Amino acid sequence: MTRRSSGRLQAKAQHGSTHTDKIAKVKKQCNRKKTQNKRLNAETQTPQAQEVGCSGDIAQEVVCRGDVDMEAPVKVMQDSFDQSTSFQCSRPSPFPQLSWGRSEDVWIKMVSKEVKYTHSKSCMDRHPRLQPKMRAVLLDWLMEVCEAYVLHRQTFYLAQDFFDRFILTQDDVEKERLQLIGITALFIASKIEEIYPPKIMELAYVTDGACLEEEILQMELVMLKALNWNLCPETVVSWMKLYVQMASVYDFTNLLVPQFSQETYIRITQLLDLCILDINSLDFEYGVLAASACCHYISFDIVQKVSGLTREAVEDCVEWMAPFAATIINHESVKLKDFAKVSSDDRHNIQTHANHLIMLQEVEDRRMDDLFPLDVYPLTPPSSTEKSSTP
The missing domain is CATH 1.10.472.10 (Cyclin-like)
Incomplete structure (x- = not known):
């Protein structure tokens, strides 16, 4: 009785190669193509692009646009290093030696956020229809919402930071939109901090019909763009x-x-x-x-x-x-x-x-x-x- 061979063995007998041989052949072709691309990129790169490590395609696009400073990334890195050095000298780290990271690096990163995430009470000067007491009433209400939904303190203080920094980027906000801005700030903060954030329908519900779910979603996009997605301050x-x-x-x-x-x-x-x-x-x-x-x-x-x-x-x-x-x-x-x-x-x-x-x-x-x-x-x-x- 003759045993039937599998399809793979029959293919090997017919074509003299296995699936593994085909994979090796494809890899060889890919490596040859990568070598050709590297050679082509090296020829098309400008000296400025080679200095900052851009690929040939990116370098060509930058040169064609002519509106990007190729030395900017290097300058930003140097400025960041200088800032970190000054922070390190002005405020010594209270951390001991850490097993999971360098204590100085952790401290410098925390202190540098005080410069990156700026806030100012002058935000109210840009809004003649708003009063400081309105801000106090809104934040007090957000605390009450946080307690009702058992949210963490960090969630509230993130929302407070988002609200204040967003108001600083706007002009002449109407007082009727304050609650929408506040609940949206809390919506963003809860998604960052909470394991089980409240649903958007719940946050819309606590506004007693003043803010619809669609309005919160639209305001979320506006706030994220205004804050430039800088959402990790030290509160x-x-x-x-x-x-x-x-x-x-x-x-x-x-x-x-x-x-x-x-x-x-x-x-x-x-x-x-x-x-x-x-x-x-x-x-x-x-x-x-x-x-x-x-x-x-x-x-x-x-x-x-x-x-x-x-x-x-x-x-x-x-x-x-x-x-x-x-x-x-x-x-x-x-x-x-x-x-x-x-x-x-x-x-x-x-x-x-x-x-x-x-x-x-x-x-x-x-x-x-x-x-x-x-x-x-x-x-x-x-x-x-x-x-x-x-x-």
Whole structure:
């Protein structure tokens, strides 16, 4: 009985070659074609294109257009290096030696974002129909939405940064569009930060019909283009978390695990939540704002060590923040909230909402009464007796 051979064996008998032989032949042809292309590119490249490593096709396109500076990439890389060097000298890194990366590189990248992601309270000057209080009401509402959908603090502060930087790029925004801009900023931030972000229909629902799903999607495209897709700032809360972690760290081999007191963390975040509603908070860099908040609960020597900031760099912000800190002291102490499906170790990372607008009005009243002269507030936290007394 004759055994039938498979199709592959029959093909080998008929043509004298296997599928492997055919693959080898194709690879040989591809290699020959690559060699020819390299030779052709080397002949067509201009000296400028060869210097920056462009291919022949790209080089020809650049030369034909005549509107691109071929030395720009080299200059940008050099400027970035010079900036990184200056950052490294001005603010020493608080990180120890890291097993997963160079501590100096991590620190330089964080500090350099303070220059890349700029914000300013002058954003309101471009919009005559907007008032600073409108911004405060919007951010307070976004905090409430974050708490309702159990979103993280980083999500809210990303949304706040997107909103402020977007407003800075626009002119004469109508007050009726503020809610649309705010909820869209939160929509973008939640997709970046959250594992399970809320659906767009849910975010449209919380606006009570003021913003449709299609409008949020359209505004998303407008915001991303205006922000030039720069969506990874070091927020106020990310700086604060770093400072508190380094001030409390005891296991330097596991820095990515929280090692600070949740109660202290919550107290500082409540101060930052109140301060960020004030448009004047945009006068300060996020790192300075976070360090100043820590100064009201941690000694300045420790804050200086973990932030690399001098007394002169934070004293103006600490003094500006003093009425906010005193207002919070007069209100009920902050307690950790329980959230369904959130572990106890992660409760402090969930954004919470309080009577911030009422407290913000109290801050304004204190300023009007001139209860807080600038020379009264040293860069050290008040004692326990001072905290319990009413100023």
